[in-house]
Amino acid sequence: MEDIRKVIRQSKTLVGPFPPFNVEDTAEHPYDLFLEWFQVAIDNGVNEPHSMTLSTTDANGCPDARVLIIKDVDQHGWYFASSSESEKGKQIENNPHVAMTFYWSEIGRQVRIRGKAVKMDQEVCTQDFLKRGTVARAIALLGKQSTVMNRQQEADEAVRNQMAILQQQPNLVYPSWTLYRTVAEEVEFWQAQEDRNHIRLKYFSEKDHWLKRLLWA
Template sequence: MEDTNKLLKSLKSLEGPFPKFDPANIPSNPNELFQEWFHTAIKSGVHEPHSMTLSTINRFGHPDARVLILKAMDEDGWYFASGSNSVKGQQLKMNPNVSLTFYWSLIGRQVRIRGTSLRVGKELSEKDFLERGEVGRAIALLGKQSKVLPDSKILEESLIKQIEQVKSNPDTVDPHWCLYKVTASEVEFWQGDRERKHIRLLYRMENDKWIKELLWP
């Protein structure tokens, strides 16, 4: 433990260089700024820039979080997918309030989105499911996510059979698969600075209008 703590103290952070960000010249809608930052992340070579942390609340009122993939975004919100019978699916059913967090360390940028999740229509959910790879569809169709796995051999055997079924019936859709849209009430953009003079810009919805505010680092 002591060696680990020494190692932690030796690690550097926010080394840069980072792209410039001028909060005086920004769009009125946070969705537009997010797209600008997202494209910058891609051009800068950020690995898996579409990875994000989805935070939910469980039945005990405790926070829960996991990393998944941003499926799409538009002027209405950010989209992700999950089985409605999964742990996070059940949490979303009980409490639709969520947060999404993106962190692109290579460019020293973070985006935090707070809002409400909503299941989109069946047609879009089915389309999203069929766009998954064979293995991804097969694992989802097993319907065992987060359940206790007594032996890894059971997974391998079950998966082989399920993949064969997917190949035989490529149009099969998991009835529990859902595409979710997150409508934001707050979006915070954080630009890191090597001297810790970070720039924090908050968009918050008030009376159906976006209010923009700078926050202290």
């Protein structure tokens, strides 16, 4: 165990080289800059660039976080999906303020988004659910996320049974499946520098427009 602890302590970070970030030539809306950075991530072979950490708080105000994928991004916000009966769904219902974090280590870039998660209408949620893979839909339809399981075989059998049902009824939809849109209030773009003099540009929502400010690293 001491050997692995030594590896952790000696692990290198922010090796680079990293793409340039010209803060003097950035979009007026963070949505546009996010898409620019997302394309750079794709061009540089970042694995699963659509993965992000969604942070919420529980009823006691304690933070919680997990990795999800974004489903879409537009000028209105960032979209993700989950059951409204899951732990994160219940937490969002209690406190819709969330944070989303993207980290693309290969290019030394991080995007932090803070805002409010808003439920989309039922038709949109239904269409999102039906676009999921068969196994993913089968698991969701079980309605057991985060509940205690005695043995893995229980899940394997339950999923097989649910998939058989889906073969007969392919348009079954889990009623609690929800597509959320995070309406951003703040969006920060962080660019690592090998000399550790990192660049931070933050957008602040101000009524009908966005303000941009540089922050100290």
